[in-house]
Every structure is written in C-alpha cells, then in structure tokens.
Amino acid sequence: MKGIISRLVFGFSILACLGSVTSCSENSINSEETTITVTDMVDDSITIKKNPSKVACISRTTYDFLVAFGLGDKIDGAYSGTLNNDWVSLIYPEAENHYVYDYENSYELFLTRGVDLVLAPEKYIADDLNSHGIPALCVSVYGNPTFDNYVTFFSELITQIWDDSEVKEKAELWETNIETAITDIQEELSKHDIETQSIFYIRGDKDKGVGYTDTCGSFTEYAYRMLGFDFIGADLTTNKPSVEEIISANPDTFVAGGIYQNKNIELLKTTEPYSNLDSVKNNKVYSIPIGFTAFEQISVMSPIFLYDQANKLYSEYFSYDIDTMIKESINEYFGIELTEIQIQYMKQGLNPNGESQV
Amino acid sequence: MNKKTIIVLITSILAFAIIFIAALLIGRYPISIDDFFNAVFTSDAEYQIERSVILNLRLPRTIMAGLAGIGLSLSGLLYQEIFQNKLVSPDLLGVSTGASVGASIAIVLGLSSIFISFLAFIVGIITVMLTVLIAKLFKNGSSTILLLSGIIVAGFMSSILSYIKYLANPETTLASITYWMMGSFENSTMNQIYILFPVILISTIILLVLSWRINIVSLGKEEAQTKGINYKYYRYLIIFIATLLTSSVVAFNGTISWIGLVIPHIVRLMVGRNTRRTIPLCITFGGVFMIIVDILSRSFTDSEIPLSAVTGLFGTVIFVAILLYRRRTFDEN
Numbered sequence: 001m002k003g004i005i006s007r008l009v010f011g012f013s014i015l016a017c018l019g020s021v022t023s024c025s026e027n028s029i030n031s032e033e034t035t036i037t038v039t040d041m042v043d044d045s046i047t048i049k050k051n052p053s054k055v056a057c058i059s060r061t062t063y064d065f066l067v068a069f070g071l072g073d074k075i076d077g078a079y080s081g082t083l084n085n086d087w088v089s090l091i092y093p094e095a096e097n098h099y100v101y102d103y104e105n106s107y108e109l110f111l112t113r114g115v116d117l118v119l120a121p122e123k124y125i126a127d128d129l130n131s132h133g134i135p136a137l138c139v140s141v142y143g144n145p146t147f148d149n150y151v152t153f154f155s156e157l158i159t160q161i162w163d164d165s166e167v168k169e170k171a172e173l174w175e176t177n178i179e180t181a182i183t184d185i186q187e188e189l190s191k192h193d194i195e196t197q198s199i200f201y202i203r204g205d206k207d208k209g210v211g212y213t214d215t216c217g218s219f220t221e222y223a224y225r226m227l228g229f230d231f232i233g234a235d236l237t238t239n240k241p242s243v244e245e246i247i248s249a250n251p252d253t254f255v256a257g258g259i260y261q262n263k264n265i266e267l268l269k270t271t272e273p274y275s276n277l278d279s280v281k282n283n284k285v286y287s288i289p290i291g292f293t294a295f296e297q298i299s300v301m302s303p304i305f306l307y308d309q310a311n312k313l314y315s316e317y318f319s320y321d322i323d324t325m326i327k328e329s330i331n332e333y334f335g336i337e338l339t340e341i342q343i344q345y346m347k348q349g350l351n352p353n354g355e356s357q358v
Numbered sequence: 359m360n361k362k363t364i365i366v367l368i369t370s371i372l373a374f375a376i377i378f379i380a381a382l383l384i385g386r387y388p389i390s391i392d393d394f395f396n397a398v399f400t401s402d403a404e405y406q407i408e409r410s411v412i413l414n415l416r417l418p419r420t421i422m423a424g425l426a427g428i429g430l431s432l433s434g435l436l437y438q439e440i441f442q443n444k445l446v447s448p449d450l451l452g453v454s455t456g457a458s459v460g461a462s463i464a465i466v467l468g469l470s471s472i473f474i475s476f477l478a479f480i481v482g483i484i485t486v487m488l489t490v491l492i493a494k495l496f497k498n499g500s501s502t503i504l505l506l507s508g509i510i511v512a513g514f515m516s517s518i519l520s521y522i523k524y525l526a527n528p529e530t531t532l533a534s535i536t537y538w539m540m541g542s543f544e545n546s547t548m549n550q551i552y553i554l555f556p557v558i559l560i561s562t563i564i565l566l567v568l569s570w571r572i573n574i575v576s577l578g579k580e581e582a583q584t585k586g587i588n589y590k591y592y593r594y595l596i597i598f599i600a601t602l603l604t605s606s607v608v609a610f611n612g613t614i615s616w617i618g619l620v621i622p623h624i625v626r627l628m629v630g631r632n633t634r635r636t637i638p639l640c641i642t643f644g645g646v647f648m649i650i651v652d653i654l655s656r657s658f659t660d661s662e663i664p665l666s667a668v669t670g671l672f673g674t675v676i677f678v679a680i681l682l683y684r685r686r687t688f689d690e691n
Contacts, residue, residue: 080527081529102528103527103528103529104528206529206530207530211661236660237659237660237661238659238660238661240661241660241661242386242544242656242660242661242662243415243544244385244386244387244411244415244656245386245387245660245661247387247407247411248386248387248388272410272414273407273410273411273414273415276406276407276410277407
C-alpha cells in the first residue's frame with residue numbers, strides 16, 4: 001500500500017512539473033510576441049507591452065506626436081499643462097475625452113485606469129513607476145549633453161512600439177521634414193558671410209518674467225544653434241538668470257515663446273534696464289507661434305518653427321510661406337482646416353479667438 | 359551710552375554707509391567706479407544702462423535689504439527680551455508661517471505681487487492674534503504659555519501650508535511658493551520701500567523711546583510692577599511692534615531665517631543686555647549683515663541664491679562662533 005501511494009505521489013509530481021514547464025514555455029512564447037524592450041531617453045532598457053492601447057502622456061513632448069501619427073485612440077490621458085491649451089480642443093476635439101493627469105500621479109491612479117504605458121517627463125518618475133510594476137519610459141524635453149541626438153528620438157520610438165505602417169509613414173515624413181528644414185536653412189546661410197550673433201530665449205510657458213530661459217540640452221538651444229546663433233542659455237548654469245546677468249550678456253536678439261510671450265515682450269520693451277538694450281531699442285525681439293504645442297518645443301510643428309524663425313532672424317535671406325506651411329501641416333497631421341485668421345493668431349501666440357491664453 | 363557703545367555705533371554706521379555704496383557697485387553687471395560716478399552724477403546717455411542698473415535694480419534692493427535687516431534684527435531682539443529666552447527668533451509666534459500661508463494662497467490664486475504681500479502681512483498678523491487668543495484661553499499670563507501657543511499655531515499653519523503646496527501646480531505655483539519661502543530681494547521696488555520705510559522708521563522711533571521700559575519689562579512681571587510699569591500693556595505693545603516689523607518685512611521679501619536670532623546675540627556680546635544700547639546697534643548691524651547677504655546672493659551665480667540659504671550658512675557659523683566664545687569667557691571666569 002505504502003509503495004502504491006509513493007508511486008502515485010511521484011507520478012503526480014512529475015505531471016505537475018511537466019504542466020508548469022509547458023505553461024511557462026507557452027507564456028514565454030506569448031510574452032515574446034506581445035512585449036518589446038525599448039531604450040528610453042536616459043538609456044534605460046524597459047520591457048513594455050507592444051502596441052499599447054492606454055498610454056498616459058505625462059511628458060509634454062509626446063501627446064501631439066501620438067495624435068499626429070494617428071495614435072490618438074491609444075491615449076488614455078495627458079498632462080494638464082498639455083491639455084489646457086485652446087488650440088488642442090480646436091485641432092483635436094477628441095482631447096476632451098482624455099483624462100487630465102497631474103505632473104506626478106499615484107500608482108493606483110494608473111493601475112485603476114488600466115494604463116499600459118506611461119510616457120514620463122523625468123527619469124525619477126519613470127524609475128519610480130517601473131519599480132512599482134507600471135511600465136514607464138522617460139521622454140524628456142532635454143537631451144544629454146545636448147539635444148542633437150534626440151531630435152528624432154521619440155518619432156523613432158513610436159515606430160518601435162506601434163507596429164503600424166501608417167504610423168511609420170507619418171513618422172518618416174516628419175523625420176524627412178525636419179532634416180530638410182535644417183539642411184535648407186543651413187545651405188542658404190552658408191552662402192552668406194554672417195557674423196555669429198547672440199540670442200536670448202524667453203521661456204514663457206510659465207509666468208516667470210523675462211529671466212526664464214532654457215539651457216544647454218534643450219531643443220531651443222539646438223534649434224538656434226542650427227540657425228547660426230550663439231544661444232545665451234547654453235552658457236548659463238541655471239534657467240533663471242538674474243536681470244543683471246541678462247543685461248551683462250547684452251543679447252543681440254530676443255525671442256519669446258509660450259503663452260506669456262506677449263506679456264514678456266511688453267515687459268521687455270517697457271521695463272528698464274531691458275528697454276535700454278540696443279536689441280530692444282532696435283526692435284530685435286521676435287515671437288514664436290503657439291499651436292497644439294508651443295512651436296519651440298520638439299513637436300510635429302518643429303520644421304515650421306525652424307522656417308518661421310529663419311524668416312524672422314534673417315529676413316534678408318528667407319521668405320518661407322509660413323501660413324501655407326501651417327495650414328498644410330495641421331491638415332496633414334490632424335485633418336483640420338484652419339482659417340487664415342486662426343493662422344495669424346497662432347503666429348502671434350494667441351488663442352484661436354485672438355485672445356491671450358492667460 | 360558708554361564710550362565703547364559709542365565707538366561701536368559710529369564704526370557700524372560707517373560700515374553701513376560703505377557697504378551700502380559697495381552694494382550699488384557690485385553685481386553681475388560690471389560697473390567701474392568711473393562709470394558709477396558718470397552714471398549717477400551726470401545725465402550722459404552713454405551710461406544709460408549703468409544708471410538703470412544702479413537706480414532701478416540695485417538701489418531698491420539695497421534699501422530693502424537694509425530695512426529687512428533692521429526690522430528682523432529688532433524684532434528678534436524684542437522677542438528674546440520679552441520672552442527672556444535667547445533662543446527665540448522673530449517667527450516664534452507663528453508670524454512667518456502665517457505670512458507664508460497668506461502668500462501661498464495669493465500665489466495659488468494667481469494674484470499680483472502687491473496682493474501676495476498684502477495677504478502675507480494680514481495672515482501673519484492674524485496668526486499672532488490667534489496665538490495670543492489661545493494663550494489667553496489658559497488664563498495664565500506666563501511667557502511659557504504664549505510660547506507653547508505659538509508652537510501650536512505655527513504647527514497648525516504649517517499643516518495648512520503643506521496642504522496649499524499639495525494643491526499647487528507642481529510646475530508653476532509650487533515653485534513660486536517654495537522660492538517665496540526662501541526669501542529674495544529680487545523683485546524689490548521703490549513703491550514697496552515707500553510702504554515699508556515708514557513702518558520700520560516709526561517702529562524704531564517708538565522702540566528707542568521705550569527702550570528703558572523694555573529693559574524693565576524684560577526683567578519679568580514682578581520686577582516691572584515694583585517699578586510702576588504696566589507690565590501687561592507694555593508686553594503686548596512690544597509683541598505688537600515686533601510682529602508688525604516681522605510681518606511687514608516677510609510680506610515683501612519672503613521668509614528670511616537666522617538674522618533675527620544671530621544679530622541680537624552679536625550685539626549683546628559687544629555691549630551687554632541694555633536695550634538702550636542694543637537697539638541702535640541692532641539697527642546698524644542688522645542692516646549691514648543683510649546688505650552683505652544680498653550682495654553675496656546676487657553676485658556669484660547666474661541666478662540669485664535664495665536669501666535663507668545664505669543667511670543659514672552664515673548664521674549657523676556665526677552662532678557656533680558666539681557659543682564657543684561664550685563658553686571660553688565662561689571658562690575664564
């Protein structure tokens with residue numbers, strides 16, 4: 001009797017082991033088919049679900065790319081700063097169905113909402129989420145040490161994550177467009193003997209006045225360097241230089257972006273000692289358009305940003321038809337036909353009704 | 359005043375004047391002495407930027423720094439004398455935490471800088487009134503009860519502040535609240551000085567007039583009553599003036615730590631406890647200290663270092679030095 005029982009136990013054990021081995025190998029086959037390991041902007045390799053269908057776009061540079069590449073229905077929500085823009089609701093009305101996320105959110109919120117990928121703006125946020133079992137990739141607005149190697153990073157990442165020919169087509173189109181924009185402008189500039197001038201970028205996405213800028217590693221630094229300028233922020237150790245620091249740098253040109261740009265330009269022109277600078281006196285202060293995102297942020301509108309700034313900063317050499325470019329680009333990526341007046345408002349950093357966004 | 363006090367006072371007044379002029383000369387924008395004189399004493403258009411930097415940027419903040427130093431040093435001295443506790447600082451009764459709550463509410467609501475100052479001042483005063491009210495509930499006039507009440511109310515305000523910070527937008531208002539709480543003279547204007555200057559001036563005159571009474575009140579209730587002084591009245595009057603000084607300085611510049619603790623100690627070390635001597639010296643020492651802190655905060659980096667970071671660094675070192683000096687003199691005696 002004892003022998004029979006021992007044999008039965010042994011037999012069941014063997015069966016159980018075989019069963020688990022079989023199920024493991026089945027799982028691994030499924031896993032290989034449904035997951036993908038990608039490298040994010042901070043060189044972390046993360047295994048995520050392939051073709052995720054509920055993405056949280058906390059990083060502000062991610063939302064417009066996904067929508068423009070036809071992945072809007074894969075988005076669960078986006079950062080409030082991204083969605084709180086009148087142009088977003090005009091260009092992409094479905095945005096109102098997207099959840100409004102904070103900059104930092106609880107793990108349970110993502111789990112409750114069934115999010116299968118978080119595009120996080122900072123490494124610590126991505127690390128934190130990954131350590132709690134929530135797949136997250138860091139898609140920062142800054143490159144390290146510069147943005148040079150990251151211009152097409154997110155576009156390429158999208159094509160790795162979503163296996164879709166239409167997405168690939170749109171991504172390739174955008175990558176070609178931005179490379180063409182840089183080449184076109186640089187080729188024209190190389191024909192002229194131009195003395196390098198300094199430029200100070202006033203970052204107006206927050207109400208921090210004239211003394212708020214971007215430093216080395218930002219897309220703006222990369223863009224203005226490509227345009228042949230000495231970007232003052234690149235040499236700063238902080239993005240909040242003091243008034244004296246800016247005056248001491250004595251920029252040849254100012255460019256102002258973001259929703260507070262018109263307020264900042266007014267401040268620059270009316271407040272001493274800024275108003276005493278030659279660049280301000282000579283009206284070498286230019287605005288940057290705002291659309292689905294601020295144009296100076298890496299986005300599907302980045303090629304047009306470069307053309308627009310080339311027109312403004314080198315008006316003697318360039319006269320690109322920015323209005324047509326904006327119209328066609330918005331139509332191509334978002335399927336929306338903007339009116340002429342809306343395009344003018346966009347170029348002036350206003351909302352679709354011609355009002356300030358703040 | 360004895361001879362030593364007069365010498366120290368005259369020296370510190372001279373130091374005040376020198377540091378004040380140095381503050382107008384030193385900064386991230388380089389200005390030579392020649393350019394300084396041309397900018398200030400001529401109307402030459404060539405020096406327009408220098409003139410603007412000196413008159414629009416450096417002058418208001420240097421005056422503001424001087425006033426803040428005077429206000430916080432005096433209020434620190436008053437609190438230390440009234441509570442007979444040398445470790446007391448101006449935010450003892452919750453005024454700084456209260457002011458921070460007021461400023462944070464204004465920042466979260468997106469109000470302008472003048473309303474930020476206004477709300478900071480009002481909530482700072484209300485917080486101290488709440489502290490006094492709670493102390494009165496115990497029907498015990500002792501300083502200890504008032505101190506404990508201050509700790510309770512400051513703790514309460516601190517939790518409100520945490521909640522406001524939690525509600526604040528992490529990318530915009532939270533950073534502003536945090537920066538405000540670290541103190542700065544960056545946004546100082548002459549209009550703010552026109553408001554703060556009379557408050558500091560009138561308070562200082564009253565304190566100079568009352569200085570001998572402050573001496574008696576600081577000895578305690580029994581001592582004051584035997585001298586025929588209305589202890590309760592003067593105690594609350596002095597607390598009111600100290601609170602007014604702190605809240606008005608904090609309202610315009612944010613929280614500035616350590617100065618109210620350190621300066622009275624340095625002054626007492628030099629001239630003793632008599633407030634007839636310590637008050638004038640707190641004015642000059644406080645002003646000089648704060649102007650030096652301002653020069654350091656704006657001259658070494660691209661952006662401005664928050665004041666509390668600089669005062670904290672210097673304050674702790676100076677305080678340790680004072681304690682070591684006191685221990686040495688105690689050992690020698």
